[in-house]
Amino acid sequence: MRALLLLAAFALNACITAKVVTVDKKSTLEQQFIGEYEELTEDLQTVASVRATANGLGARGDDPYARALQARRTQLFYKDDLERARAKGCVGEALDGRVALLKCHGESASQPASQPAVEPAAARLVAIENDARAALVEYALSKNTNLKDTDRQLVWQAYRRVVLASLKKGDPVQNNAGEWIGHAR
Numbered sequence: 001m002r003a004l005l006l007l008a009a010f011a012l013n014a015c016i017t018a019k020v021v022t023v024d025k026k027s028t029l030e031q032q033f034i035g036e037y038e039e040l041t042e043d044l045q046t047v048a049s050v051r052a053t054a055n056g057l058g059a060r061g062d063d064p065y066a067r068a069l070q071a072r073r074t075q076l077f078y079k080d081d082l083e084r085a086r087a088k089g090c091v092g093e094a095l096d097g098r099v100a101l102l103k104c105h106g107e108s109a110s111q112p113a114s115q116p117a118v119e120p121a122a123a124r125l126v127a128i129e130n131d132a133r134a135a136l137v138e139y140a141l142s143k144n145t146n147l148k149d150t151d152r153q154l155v156w157q158a159y160r161r162v163v164l165a166s167l168k169k170g171d172p173v174q175n176n177a178g179e180w181i182g183h184a185r
Contacts, residue, residue: 068139071132081125083168090122091129092172092180093163097137097156098130102172102180133159 075082082099085091094100104119137155141147147155164173170182 064135064139064142067135071135071139074128074132078125078128081121082129085119085122085125086167086171088119088122089172090119091126092174093160093167093183095160095174095176095178096153097160097163098133099126100174101126 082091088104089102090104091099092102101123104122137152137159140155140159141149141152164183167173167183167185169185171185172180173183175181
């Protein structure tokens, strides 16, 4: 009986065949579209997170990590705006690690050179960037047990050095004498 069952099971297996079907590879255009779609999705996630904060849905409260994460998202969202404002001379890197509002140059030919304009959007951008930086400094202080509240200025200076390393040549920076010069990078 066992032999008969074994023979039936073997015969049943022999009747089953597997057919392998290959799916065509995606075309280059499809791959390009998928890549662009993923980039758009990432951008939308960043936009949504920044908008959520503006509407009171973002990270708030006592969690330094959540505030720092939201601050970083905000910085990424406004990165291009900040770079354009630096290129126009509207904002610069101050000695204390914050961005400072400056008089813009190259705004328009009708503007007298003695009275450069202050771009209204630059003032808002400075406030947003400085708030984000403050959240990152607070996070650094909370994360490192060797840092005390009295080390806050040292953390700001370290943050400034990180920012200076990423600036373009000519971006406004404040030197040790308090003068505004173009970054020498």
